[in-house]
Amino acid sequence: MLDCTTCAACCLGDLGHVGCTLEDVARLPRTARVLTAPTFRAMAMRPSDHGLRCDALVGMPMGKALCSVYAARPEVCRTVQPQDDACRRSRARLEAMS
Numbered sequence: 001m002l003d004c005t006t007c008a009a010c011c012l013g014d015l016g017h018v019g020c021t022l023e024d025v026a027r028l029p030r031t032a033r034v035l036t037a038p039t040f041r042a043m044a045m046r047p048s049d050h051g052l053r054c055d056a057l058v059g060m061p062m063g064k065a066l067c068s069v070y071a072a073r074p075e076v077c078r079t080v081q082p083q084d085d086a087c088r089r090s091r092a093r094l095e096a097m098s
């Protein structure tokens, strides 16, 4: 079984943001809502050595990586499961960049 805590490939991407519903934002701890600024409708992403990465990600992809809002992560993040198609695509993309 793949270990998400040493992966985080699905927390990277070219989209530039991680889409959030109003419910997703409301579920975030108040202190973490800054991660959705300026629109408050998506988690912000920033450039890294692996392309854009979610601002809520702590640590290095393919190293020790943790979602700092894991319990309250957006619904779109909950839909990706280890070894499903989205997971495989994310991991293949990250491996191609390494």
Ligand code: SF4
Pocket: 002, 003, 004, 005, 007, 008, 009, 010, 011, 080, 081, 082, 083, 086, 087, 088, 090, 091
């Ligand atoms: S779901 Fe897949 S791509 Fe996402 S962190 Fe887990 S193992 Fe990595």
Ligand code: SF4
Pocket: 010, 011, 012, 018, 043, 054, 055, 056, 057, 058, 066, 067, 068, 069, 070, 073, 074, 077
């Ligand atoms: S909110 Fe957490 S699980 Fe979702 S992309 Fe960002 S770091 Fe990954």
